Amino acid sequence: MALMRVTSPHAHNRQTTGQVMQLVLLATLPGVLALTFAFGWGTLVNILLAVIFAIALEASALKLRKRPIKFYLNDYTAIVTAVLLAIALPPYSSWWIILVGIFFSIIVAKQLYGGLGYNPFNPAMVGYVALLISFPVAMTSWPAPIYLTPDELSIPNPINALLIALTIIEQPIIDGFTMATPLDLVRQNDALMIEDLINEYPQFGRWSGYGWEWVNLGFLVGGIFLLQRKIFTWHTPVSMLLAILIMSALFYDGGSSASAGSPLFHLLGGATMFGAWFIATDPVSSAASNKGRVIYGAGIGLLTFIIRKWGNYPDAVAFAVLLMNFSAPLIDHYTQTKPYGHNTQKKS
Amino acid sequence: MTNYADITRNGLWDNNPALVQLLGLCPLLGVSNSVVNSIGLGLATIFVLVASNTFVSIIKNVTPAAIRLPTFVMIIAAAVTCIELLMQAYTYELYEILGIFLPLITTNCLILGRADGFACKNTVGASIYDGLMMGIGFALALYLLGAMRELIGTGALFANMDLLFGAAAIDWKITFYADYPQFLLAILPPGAFILTGLIIAGKNYIDNQIKKRNETRTDDAEKISKRVRVTGKID
Numbered sequence: 001m002a003l004m005r006v007t008s009p010h011a012h013n014r015q016t017t018g019q020v021m022q023l024v025l026l027a028t029l030p031g032v033l034a035l036t037f038a039f040g041w042g043t044l045v046n047i048l049l050a051v052i053f054a055i056a057l058e059a060s061a062l063k064l065r066k067r068p069i070k071f072y073l074n075d076y077t078a079i080v081t082a083v084l085l086a087i088a089l090p091p092y093s094s095w096w097i098i099l100v101g102i103f104f105s106i107i108v109a110k111q112l113y114g115g116l117g118y119n120p121f122n123p124a125m126v127g128y129v130a131l132l133i134s135f136p137v138a139m140t141s142w143p144a145p146i147y148l149t150p151d152e153l154s155i156p157n158p159i160n161a162l163l164i165a166l167t168i169i170e171q172p173i174i175d176g177f178t179m180a181t182p183l184d185l186v187r188q189n190d191a192l193m194i195e196d197l198i199n200e201y202p203q204f205g206r207w208s209g210y211g212w213e214w215v216n217l218g219f220l221v222g223g224i225f226l227l228q229r230k231i232f233t234w235h236t237p238v239s240m241l242l243a244i245l246i247m248s249a250l251f252y253d254g255g256s257s258a259s260a261g262s263p264l265f266h267l268l269g270g271a272t273m274f275g276a277w278f279i280a281t282d283p284v285s286s287a288a289s290n291k292g293r294v295i296y297g298a299g300i301g302l303l304t305f306i307i308r309k310w311g312n313y314p315d316a317v318a319f320a321v322l323l324m325n326f327s328a329p330l331i332d333h334y335t336q337t338k339p340y341g342h343n344t345q346k347k348s
Numbered sequence: 349m350t351n352y353a354d355i356t357r358n359g360l361w362d363n364n365p366a367l368v369q370l371l372g373l374c375p376l377l378g379v380s381n382s383v384v385n386s387i388g389l390g391l392a393t394i395f396v397l398v399a400s401n402t403f404v405s406i407i408k409n410v411t412p413a414a415i416r417l418p419t420f421v422m423i424i425a426a427a428v429t430c431i432e433l434l435m436q437a438y439t440y441e442l443y444e445i446l447g448i449f450l451p452l453i454t455t456n457c458l459i460l461g462r463a464d465g466f467a468c469k470n471t472v473g474a475s476i477y478d479g480l481m482m483g484i485g486f487a488l489a490l491y492l493l494g495a496m497r498e499l500i501g502t503g504a505l506f507a508n509m510d511l512l513f514g515a516a517a518i519d520w521k522i523t524f525y526a527d528y529p530q531f532l533l534a535i536l537p538p539g540a541f542i543l544t545g546l547i548i549a550g551k552n553y554i555d556n557q558i559k560k561r562n563e564t565r566t567d568d569a570e571k572i573s574k575r576v577r578v579t580g581k582i583d
Contacts (some may be wrong), residue, residue, distance in 0.1 A: 100531075134533040214435070 006069075017116075020231055021076035024278070031274060032326035034218035035087065038145050038211030041161035047083055049095055049165060053102040054082035061111040067324020077116050081105050084124035084278060088271065088318070089131070090142045092156070092164050097138055101127035121325045122285045125318045132318065133147060140314070142181050145211040148202050182209030183270045183314040186261045194261065209269055216273040223277025235293035236286060237276040243301025251309060260309040269329060275304070275317030285325045292328075292335035299324045352477060359481025367551050374563035375449045376490055377540040381501065384508050386494030388442045389449060390487025392431045394451050394480065395566035397462060399427035401479030404467040411468070420463040421454070428454045442511040458486060489547070496543050501535035503528025 035043040058078040062069045072078075085101050105127030113119045132139045156164055163169045170270055180188070182203050189197055198204040227234055246265040253259040266272060271279075280286065280300050287296040300320045307316030365371045370395045372393070379385045403423045411419050432450050435443040436531040443450065453459065462482055467475040499505055509517035 130533055133536060133538070134531050135529060136532070138529070 017075040017077065021080045023226060023229055023231055024080050025076070025083060027088065028219075028278065030221045031215055032087065032218075032220035034211075034214040035091070038147075039091045039143050040146055040155050040255040041158045042093070042143060042156075042165070043087065044158070045161045045165045046086035046089050046091060046093055046098060049083035049098045050086035050089075050102055050164075051079055053099050054078045054106055057102055057106045058111070060177065062115075065111065065115070066113070072116065073338035075116065078106060078110075081110070081123045081127075085127045087274065088128045090139065091284065092143060092161060093138070094167050095165055096167075097131060097135060098165070100134070101131045103127075104130040117284055119284055120328075122279060122282050122321055125321045125325075126205055128318045129322060132313070140184075140244060145203070148209065180263075181270070181314060182212060186265070187308070187314050194259075196280045213268040214268065216268040219273040219277055223273065223281075226277065226281075232281040232283065233290060233293065235290050236297035239294045240276045240280055240301040240304075241267060241272070244305050247302060247305035252307075260305070266305065266308070270315040271317040272304070275300070275321065276281060279317065279321050280324075285328060287328045287331045287335065287336045288300045289332065289335045289338075292331045295331050295335065295336075296328060298325050299327065352474070355474065355478050356481050357444055359478065359483075359485040360488070361485070364485045364489060364551075365458045365461075365482050366486050367548050369458070369461070371461055372456045372486060373544075375452060376486075376493065377455065377537060377544065379446055379449045380493040380497055380540055381490065381535045382498045382508065383494045383506050384442065384512050385445060386490040387487075388435070388439065388512055389446055389453075390433065390483075390490045391488055392446075392450060393453060393456070393458075393485030393490075395431050396424065396427045396456075397459055397479040397483040397486075398476055399430070399479075400424045400459055400463055401467040401475040402472060403427075404463040405472045405475035408468040416468065417460070417464070420460060420468075424459050424463070425454045439512055445511070449576065458482065492547060493540065493543055496547075497534050497539055499524070500543075501531050501533075501539065503531075 032043060032047070055073065055078060059069050062072055082102060082105070085105055086098070089098065089101065094275055105123040105185060107128035108130075109121055109123040110116070110119050132272060160169065180201075181253065182201075185197060185201055185203060186194075203210055221235060226232065227237075244266050245263050248263040251259055252262055260266070261269070264295055276297075280297055287293050300317070303320035304316045307313060311319075313319070359365075363369060366373075366376050375389055375393070375564070379389050389473050404420055407419070428451060431453075432443070435446075435450065462479060466478050470478070495505060498507065504523040505523055506517075506520045506522055509520040513520075534543070
């Protein structure tokens with residue numbers, strides 16, 4: 001018997017919420033960099049504006065609720081929400097879109113429910129869905145990847161990107177600056193072979209959408225970093241990705257665009273990785289036990305694929321996450337862990 | 349017994365059917381996406397409430413208690429049919445827009461609630477007045493919600509008023525911001541829920557302020573007129 005002999009102290013250095021949130025911010029870096037390389041400076045401008053709005057709105061909400069402002073701002077949760085929402089928004093969004101989104105995230109979804117830890121829904125996704133329902137046109141026009149933008153259109157430099165977001169200069173709304181995303185293309189075409197689709201539209205890359213695959217790989221790297229630092233357990237993201245993998249493999253018919261595309265296309269397309277590692281893992285709005293998290297994650301994956309293939313929207317992570325947020329209390333009710341020694345009611 | 353000031357206060361504020369009793373939420377949330385819709389439905393509801401309260405009160409002494417609810421529903425349905433035919437005749441487009449919500453007034457709990465809770469216990473005059481006040485309270489809440497949703501949703505107010513008030517009202521529309529992007533959430537059902545919640549919160553806030561002010565007043569009065577006997581510990 002070789003029992004590990006660990007001497008005291010057994011209590012480890014406790015991580016504060018602020019430290020955890022800073023790690024999450026750090027982990028978004030690879031994905032954000034990939035987004036910036038693929039789609040230009042818009043994402044960084046989104047993040048800048050969103051963080052400013054989030055701090056201002058959080059501080060004013062805390063002041064109205066007579067809570068300590070500095071204490072709650074130091075936990076970085078408002079900033080994380082802002083960054084996650086900014087990543088989800090199309091680059092070069094106007095400032096008022098970001099402001100409305102942050103308002104719904106911070107004020108409606110978080111502070112009205114009682115602040116950090118009391119929100120039944122993921123704040124960033126509430127903001128995103130409120131925007132998607134309210135401004136469908138602005139929210140679904142993604143800029144084309146830089147690589148595909150015609151030469152005669154110049155890519156906005158950082159200053160111009162900021163001016164576009166502040167609506168001081170017009171966004172060049174010309175065909176070519178915004179393009180349908182690969183998920184859109186697969187959804188809207190059903191009379192071609194996937195091969196033809198890929199040959200016809202340059203938006204497709206090696207495995208999935210051009211640029212999108214690197215964005216997703218970036219978020220995968222960030223997510224695995226967080227997993228290694230034990231910020232969350234593997235249950236939610238892995239079961240969500242598995243559900244998407246199984247569903248897309250089941251409904252992939254080998255090459256016609258009437259099916260929804262290959263499993264790899266779905267795993268590395270759209271918001272899959274971002275949703276799996278950064279949205280679904282939100283500890284407040286997800287299920288509590290490990291068994292519950294498996295069900296919760298699988299539900300998100302399942303709903304994501306169902307809405308992508310049969311629903312009205314090209315991508316569905318936000319809706320899937322919100323729908324499973326609704327069911328998290330129910331899942332918790334049925335997957336409550338029994339305390340050790342209390343498991344006396346055996347099945348007969 | 350019947351205090352008309354109390355009835356007014358109850359209907360319009362203290363016991364407002366939409367904001368306190370939360371009755372009739374289905375039409376309240378369903379058709380309040382513009383001012384013209386909410387005025388139309390508000391007027392129809394006032395008419396039905398007054399008519400049903402009147403007749404319920406008239407026949408209250410000859411209605412057996414066991415079958416009173418079916419009787420009330422028959423009366424309400426008759427009143428609803430009247431207003432439906434009237435709107436069909438005079439404001440056909442609005443009738444088309446309000447659609448199923450007009451016949452649904454029959455099932456509005458507010459009307460049955462007033463019939464059973466007030467009209468069948470009170471005199472005809474008081475019942476008519478109660479129906480009027482409750483109806484106006486409901487219509488005002490509906491109107492406020494409709495105005496907020498139209499303003500936030502489209503950036504304008506009083507659009508399409510000609511549907512209700514004839515050709516003279518065609519240019520009543522006030523546009524506050526020309527290039528306003530439609531804020532669809534306010535026009536869709538979730539916006540109605542969120543804004544209703546905010547209106548109720550606002551009403552509760554005003555009530556609390558009033559209560560606080562009254563308390564400080566009575567406190568001052570008590571300090572002057574009464575000696576306070578202290579039995580407990582003073583902090």
